[in-house]
Amino acid sequence: MATAIRRAKLDQLCAEAVDLAREAAEAEAGPGQIGEHLGVQAEGDRVCSHLFACLHPGYRGWRWSVTVARASRAKRVTVDEVVLLPSEDALLAPAWVPWSERIEPGDVTPGVVMPTPDDDPRLEPGYTGGEDAAGTDPAEASITRALVAELGLGRERVLSPQGRQEAAERWLAGEAGPDNESTRQAPGNCVSCAYFVRLQGSLGRLFGACANVWSPRDGAVVSVDHGCGGHSDVVAEQREAELPPPVWETVSWEDPLFS
Numbered sequence: 001m002a003t004a005i006r007r008a009k010l011d012q013l014c015a016e017a018v019d020l021a022r023e024a025a026e027a028e029a030g031p032g033q034i035g036e037h038l039g040v041q042a043e044g045d046r047v048c049s050h051l052f053a054c055l056h057p058g059y060r061g062w063r064w065s066v067t068v069a070r071a072s073r074a075k076r077v078t079v080d081e082v083v084l085l086p087s088e089d090a091l092l093a094p095a096w097v098p099w100s101e102r103i104e105p106g107d108v109t110p111g112v113v114m115p116t117p118d119d120d121p122r123l124e125p126g127y128t129g130g131e132d133a134a135g136t137d138p139a140e141a142s143i144t145r146a147l148v149a150e151l152g153l154g155r156e157r158v159l160s161p162q163g164r165q166e167a168a169e170r171w172l173a174g175e176a177g178p179d180n181e182s183t184r185q186a187p188g189n190c191v192s193c194a195y196f197v198r199l200q201g202s203l204g205r206l207f208g209a210c211a212n213v214w215s216p217r218d219g220a221v222v223s224v225d226h227g228c229g230g231h232s233d234v235v236a237e238q239r240e241a242e243l244p245p246p247v248w249e250t251v252s253w254e255d256p257l258f259s
Contacts, residue, residue, distance in 0.1 A: 008042040014068050015040050017077040021050035021066035028082040029054070029064060038063060046070050047080070054084060061090035118142060122163030126155045164203060171207060171221055178225040182216070186227025187234050194232035196222070 018037055025034045035053025042048050047069040054062040067080040086092055108114050116123065118138050125141065159167070171177060183189075190196045195212035198204045199221070206224055210217040215230035 008044045008047070010040070010042040010048060011046045011070065013070055013075060014046060014048040014077055017068050018050060020077060020079065021068055022052065024066050024079040024082050025052050025064040029056070029084075034064060043067060046072065059084065059091070061087050063087055122160055122166060123157040124160040126158040168203060168206060172223055176217060176220060176222045176226055178223055178227075180226075182229075183225070183227040186229060186231060188231040189225050189227045190222045191224035192231075192233065195230070196224075 018040075022034060022037070033055050035055045038051040038053055040048050040050050047067065049065050049067045052064040052066070054064055056062075062084055063086075064082065065085050066082050068077050069080050070077045103114065118141065125144075173179075175182070177183075190208065190210065193212075195210055195215065196208045197211050198208040207221050208224065210220060210222050212218055212230045212232070215228050217226070217228060
């Protein structure tokens with residue numbers, strides 16, 4: 001059988017100690033910083049907290065909480081603590097976010113170096129194919145990568161299946177994918193365009209690079225089903241202008257115009 005939770009009863013002497021609580025709050029906050037009394041709430045047997053408005057302009061919506069208490073059978077009320085607490089409409093600082101989660105695309109500008117962690121799931125060792133990457137000691141893996149780089153045996157790390165999958169999903173969902181106004185109004189898709197240069201590897205089945213200088217995606221990765229107005233199949237008709245018949249000059253400087 002569940003035991004009922006007994007709610008604390010508001011002690012009368014503690015509830016009446018408003019002046020005592022205000023003096024304690026002013027001693028902590030300084031003169032002129034304590035506003036009106038907002039109420040009192042029971043915290044326990046013979047323990048309650050008085051709430052006062054905070055007048056500091058930098059703490060809008062905050063309130064001072066002064067906890068008072070008295071001993072059993074005692075009439076003297078004493079102050080336990082004075083704290084500044086936020087209310088529901090208080091102005092609070094944004095929640096702290098770790099740097100690794102705070103970084104966004106475009107934050108790496110010229111001169112900025114962004115280190116890649118050893119356990120980045122988007123990468124795997126290029127010299128093993130990633131078969132034993134999960135169980136490899138980080139220190140041993142770091143030494144091995146340095147040796148491979150010194151001997152020139154290829155790239156230290158390559159994209160893992162997860163890295164390729166994330167890149168493909170990101171490209172397909174972006175402006176280089178099929179779901180955009182450029183593709184809907186295009187005369188054809190990139191896969192049939194002469195300016196489409198297919199990527200190597202598994203990503204080449206879905207993506208390539210655009211080599212049309214007039215295309216808005218020139219030099220960027222595009223999906224095979226992307227499209228733009230610069231498709232190579234759009235050929236302009238070559239029309240030669242008809243020249244008028246030649247006019248022979250029969251008047252020289254020595255001939256008078258009027259005789």
